[in-house]
Amino acid sequence: QSVLTQPPSVSGAPGQRVTISCTGSSSTIGAGYDVHWYQRLPGTAPRLLVYGRNNRPSGVPDRFSASKSGAAASLAITGLQPEDEAEYYCQSYDNRLRVFGSGTKLTVL
C-alpha cells in the first residue's frame, strides 16, 4: 500500500472546482518535504503538473494549484474541463526515498 493516501476517485462537472487530498505522516509530508503532483492521461506517461510550493512547469495552466499544511497536501483544479479527466498522483519523500500517493481518478461528468 502507498505511503501517501489519496481518495480513489473524485468527480465534477465542467467549470466546477475539485480538490484532491494527499495525506502523509510525520516522516513524509509532515517532515517538511516538498510535494509534487503528476497527471496521467489515459494511455500516456505521467507528466509533472505542480512542483514544490505551488509552481507549475511551462505549459500547465494556472487552473491547477497546490497547497500543503502539516502532514497533508492538496491539488485544486478550477474551471474543470473534459480533458482534465485523468489519474492524479502526489509524490513526496521519506528520508531519501521517493514516495507516491495511491492515486486519484478524476471523472469529468
Add this chain to the structure above:
Amino acid sequence: QGQLVESGGGLVKPGGSLRLTCAASGFVFSDFYMSWVRQAPGKGLEWLSYISDLETYTNYADSVKGRFTISRDNAKKLLFLEINSLRVEDTGIYYCAREGLGVADALDLWGQGTMVTVSS
C-alpha cells in the same frame, strides 16, 4: 527539453532476469539524478530506485531492495535497471524519469515506458 526512451521489457518467467535500458537525449544527462518508476496493472505509480548524477548514490524502495540494481553510463547517456528473481507482481509498465533541476527535484521528464510481463 529532452527525451527518454525505455527498452528491454518483455515476457519473462518467474525467477528470470531482465535488464531495462533508458536512452536519454536532448539534455546533459550527467547533470541529473534519474529514477525508475513502475505501474502495475490497475495499480498506482510506485517509485523503485534513484541514482545520483555521478553514480555516487543509489537508493531503492524496500519492495525491490536486493533484487533490483540501478546503474548508468553517462558517456553513452544510458540508464539501466537490472531486475533479478522476477515475480508475477513485478508485472507492469516501467518508466524512467529525470529528477529536474530548478523544480525541487520533481520528476520533470518521463519516458513512454516499457512493459514487463512475468508469467509462466
